Amino acid sequence: MTIDKGRNSQINKQHNRGLVLKLIATGQCRIRAELARQTGLTKMAVTNIVSELIDLNLLIENVVEPDEFLRKNAIALQISPEAPKIIGVLIFRDRCEAVLCDLSLNIIRRERINIEQLTRDLLIQTIFTLIDAMVSFEPDLLGIGIASIGPIDKQTGTILEPRYFYNIKNVEIVDILKSRYDLPVFLDHDNQCGALAEMLFGFGKGFRDFILLGLSRGIGSGIVIDGKLQFNNQGLAPEIGHVSIDYQGLDCVCGNKGCIEMYAASPVIRDTLRKSTGRNLLFRDFCLFEDDERIDAVFIDVIQKLAAALVSSVNLLNPELILLGHDSVCFPDKYVNLLEQEINRRKFTSPSHVVRVRKTYFKEDSQLLGAVCNVAIQAFDGKLLFGAVEESDS
CATH class of the missing domain: 3.30.420.40 (ATPase, nucleotide binding domain)
Structure with a gap:
């Protein structure tokens, strides 16, 4: 993962304090030597910043036992219980x-x-x-x-x-x-x-470019490019749910035709499964019966449709990772793997650039x-x- 670097000029001291706090809070650094190495700041600068953060009741020190990363007892830093x-x-x-x-x-x-x-x-x-x-x-x-x-x-x-x-x-x-x-x-x-939670603390922490796709009543997305959330000057977020997979398809409430959320939002999947099986289950409960051929056929079709929409986004953005959030964290793993296979089979970039697909680290709590x-x-x-x-x- 690329770590933001510290800045040694007078005007960037607030940035440096925030960076040190971030590296400790997110578990990327535990000791002063790691902070100096990761930020590029001098050891003296790191010592001064850490002392200030301790004085502000933002950090505390603890002695930790040696482990695979620390060869001897060390003074580790962590967020103070007294911090706001x-x-x-x-x-x-x-x-x-x-x-x-x-x-x-x-x-x-x-x-x-x-x-x-x-x-x-x-x-x-x-x-x-x-x-x-x-x-x-x-x-x-x-x-x-x-x-x-x-x-x-x-x-x-x-x-x-x-x-x-x-x-x-x-x-x-x-x-x-x-x-x-x-x-x-x-x-x-x-x-x-x-996407922000995953970038700071979750599976996105090791990636600079990724997409979070959230399936619920609609389909939403969060996009991180070069370590930054993407939005326009009003703060409007990207809407992969309104990527069309069929220009003559179903009318969407947005005014377009064939938007992916008309085919793969979780209530749509649930209703299709109910018709296919005659069982009145919740979406998450259907996900427990992947061995049922009728259920399997519906999910395979959904994955093909999701892949069609996501390949367009992958070809535009070239992300390293796609995270599945909201109701899609209930997908059985075999469909997550199938989605990854289909995206990589269809995308434009070379086979050496593999796009990973996985469920969010925080599952349904990411948002x-x-x-x-x-x-x-x-x-x-x-x-x-x-x-x-x-x-x-x-």
């Missing part, structure tokens, strides 16, 4: 969830409220209820991150007009939460958040934990936590 925590909120069609985490993404507390019917006001009140529970448990907070079904406008902090979402639209959720809690609030598309990462990345980029730190030689 982060609230993450997931806004989804059938539920809202909140989680309280530390900077290493360890879950401290979580709450969930299921949704059957919803209005704009009830959505806001539901989010208040979840966040209030977290704030009452832990008042020392760095910020609130929101992962929402899209489309969203990152620049204005607005949930625009998600499909199949009770006709709720134009919710200025960032301003609403800032006003109530007086904390930094950051909003992003749920699958972009999932929720990604909400936390919306805030954590601000600290790791030096934009939070360090504004009041005095200038030094680090």
Whole structure:
């Protein structure tokens, strides 16, 4: 993995502090020597930064036993239990969830409220209820991150007009939460958040270029290129779910024809399986019966359709990895392997460039934990936590 390098100029000290915090929080470095080697900073600069972070109650030291990486007892660094925590909120069609985490993404507390019917006001009140529970448990907070079904406008902090979402639209959720809690609030598309969590802490950590594909009521995506999330100047996320696989195909709610989500969204797969088998099961339950020939035939067809859409994206972006999130984490492994085989068989680039396909590291929690990462990345980029730190030689 390519590690961001430290910067030795005066104007980049906040960046350096954030980088050191990131490498420790994400488990990429444990000791000062590793930090100096990975960042390119001098040992003295690393020592100064670490001392500041300890003084700020962000890091603590521990003596660790030798292992395959450390040949002798060493003073290891880790996130302090006294460091401020982060609230993450997931806004989804059938539920809202909140989680309280530390900077290493360890879950401290979580709450969930299921949704059957919803209005704009009830959505806001539901989010208040979840966040209030977290704030009452832990008042020392760095910020609130929101992962929402899209489309969203990152620049204005607005949930625009998600499909199949009770006709709720134009919710200025960032301003609403800032006003109530007086904390930094950051909003992003749920699958972009999932990709961020995987990039910082999950299976994306070893890759600079990857796609996260989330199957649910629709099909969404998060894309990382050269270690950066991709979005336009409004913060609109890429929508692989609306890549057409048939220009004369089914009419999609977006106005296009043949969009992949019309054929491979999880409710569509479930309904096809119910018709094929006569069994009234949930999507995840059907995934347990891969040996049933009728179920196997449906999944093979779905994989072929997903491959058709993903090959177009692979030919455009040349990712190293595709991560399957949301309901697709329930896919039996043989279909994940088949999808990888089909993508690599059909793509344009040479056979030496193999695109890996696997399920997300955090399974169905990638998007929720990604909400936390919306805030954590601000600290790791030096934009939070360090504004009041005095200038030094680090």
